[in-house]
Amino acid sequence: MGYNCVVLAKQVPDTHRITGQVMNDDGTVNRSALPAIFNPEDLNALEMALRIKDRFGGRVTVITMGLPNATKILRDALYRGADEAILVTDARAAASDTLATSYILSCAVRRLDYDIVLCGRQAIDGDTAQVGPQLAEKLGITQVTYVEAMEALEDRKITVRRNIGNGWQLVRAPLPVLLTVTGDAGEPRGSAARRMMRHKNARTLAEIEQSVKAANPTADEAAIKNLAKKEADALAQRGLLIPQWDLTALNADLNWCGRSGSPTKVHRIQSVVLAAKESKDIAPTEEGVAGMIHELIQDKIIA
């Protein structure tokens, strides 16, 4: 017995560390100025999957779609307890919006044997919260969003608690199911020492190609491919090659991928600068605080 969980994770710029240098002059995000991190709510999704595995058994597979550098969060997932990690990467997938992304991910998830698909509610870069729900529709499975806890799992039925803003709701759903998980779900576990020691050398083919290229700047494409293949085979023997799927491997319809599969058009980008204009001293007394609260309610800053 046991349940196979697939966790979808995204590497995102750490938007909590935004500084002055982070926006380009054209209003786009200068990704190189921000550290790339594991999207926080995806970590909560991974934690929920690992807890399901701890209690009931089964496997946890983590998928990320992105540039070869995103392999970093896959290693992180392996350190924390994932059984397998897969990188979906393809230059033809560049500029995918949520529709194209969910299509590509659906092709990837379909290749796996899954009972529960988990993703973070939303990513901290786009904040759309669309990919999870769209993916469930494409897979044709039940979805439960805003999940904060798993209450029960028996007879292939899962009961979860979902946040509905001003309270919560217990929802029971049949498997297979897709859950989008919020930051209120269990605190993500950290890396485990032996898992780090074991997986620290795990690489994807794309990463190996990058490092071979860097080490042999004059070698031609074929030689690099050849060297990388050798290194990848050696890693695979040690169980340290992270699988890498491209759109061809996924049998994806290219019309649905990348720019051509993305109807979203950015109308305008606005760089909003919030500057403190004036400050106000509030007396540290009951009256002072009451006056401030009253003012904030009047300004509809708090309800």
Add this chain to the structure above:
Amino acid sequence: MGNFYRDNDDIRFLFRHIDLAPLANAFEEGYRFAKEFDYAPQNVDEAIRNYEMVLDSLGELCADFIAPRAESVDREGNTLNEDGSVTRPKGIAEDIEKLAQAEVMGFTLPHRFGGLNFPNLVYSMANEILSRADASLMNIFGLQGIAETINAFASEEIKQKYLPLFAEGKVTGAMVLTEPDAGSDLQAVKLRAYQDSQGNWFLHGVKRFITNGCGEVLLVLARSEPDRSGGMGLSLLLCEPGPTVHIRRLEDKLGIHGSPTCEIFFDNTPATLIGERQRGLVPYVMTLMNGARIGIAAQGVGIAEAAYRIARDYAASRRQFGVAIEKLPAVRDLLIDMKIAIEAGRALLYDTSRVVDLALAYNNQAENNPPADKDAAKKLKDNARVYKRYAGMLTPMSKYYCTEMCNRVAYDSIQVLGGSGFMRDYASERHARDARITTIYEGTSQLQVVAAVRGVCSGTAEKYLTELAALPYDPQVRDLLAKLAEGTQQLQAAIEFTKQQGNEYMDLHGRELVDVAIDLINGYLLCGQASTKVQMNVPIAGDGSSKSGQTIPMKQRKLLMARRYVEKNAPRIKALTELVRQGDKSTFSDYEALVGPVPEV
């Protein structure tokens, strides 16, 4: 997202400055374990990367999870339930679960039991980082020496049964040594161990002040030879909690509230003998205690680091007389002295851990895998013997210096905060309370001095100082080395004088002699750091006007630190050695007259 490893530039510096390769090579025994265990390193670079990855990840756990719970742990404490079970504070229970998940509860255990097989030096770093987050948790995390003792002395069957459980964090241990009438003097242990007609062992009697006595694996020092008094009548036995193990009382303590201190009544408890009879105290418990002493030294450095940071932060933001108080000379002096004391303590602690690791490695190799060449084998044996002696002297020195230092630093942390420091709004008062036990348990400072002064007077300190003096140093520290050499001569003269006066005089002035020896060793270690090959830039204090922090090479900071340490200590060394040579014996002759009769309390 904090990280108590990454935000500590001194630990990161020392990780690079100290040569870890010989330790990794020795512990991984030619990297032969990699064939069998996929997490064991294949080469020295991998081993050292493993050490740093684990410290980095532990640093994050400490900053983000453990430290934020420390205050509530301190307030909540442990609870003794009516059924005799102990409920840990919520935060500690959560911390233990996280540490188990992080797979760091078998830090030094061999790979084959699921341990990380890390050297003691890296374990000391981990203990320090964790103690900074919550000193009381260190009394559980830092008790890995119990598993280590089982690994060193127990039968294969016992090892197989318990060590994987320790490594997985499923069990915690306790060293069950102290009794109402046997504290510092463990030779007086009375708790009875006896056998039935089938040869099964049982324990009967009372133990008290047992740290984590509610743990799942208890190592009990007991009198197995009823007709033999002293240490030779004692054996070490292992038992588990059960209906015959009664926790009768939890102590209400000044500090380390997260750590349960238990009084235990063993009512004919079934037990298993560890190793051989009569070897319980020497060598088993002594070995265990030596490891634990280094752990407490690390706890001291961690508490000091935490206390210093609060003071440093407060001094930069608190304004009086129109300026931040760190501009006031008296406050600056306090802060600099705290910082240097911590880095000197850390230098001594890490060097001690390194020496302990080398002593273990040489001994292991000499016993199990000696070189074929006769001269090489002899040299290895000599090394094993010398390093064992160094370790025997440096261990009590570290315990003594680091724990006394952390009490001073925690005291001064409150002082920098003034009235606020006395309040519970800041953690300084908790650090001061937690610090207080460190100079007492695992052997008081006075006992550490007794243990260390033998090494100081028998030539071990001289030999070690000579070894340190012979290391390569940069020309910039030449004048400091001359001062240290002069101090060494003054120490030699004081030692000579002491030897003429006899053993009693040595114990009377042990503290001065050990203080001088430690100051000299630390002086060399800091000069070594000031001559480092490591290139690393560290930020200096800003003046508050610009956000861009200026940096200087760590080497430069260390040179300033070495200079201040050595120059300030030179007159102290002179004074202390002169004091010893005064030959004052009034402690013996005038005690009765000076202290008068026992007063009413």
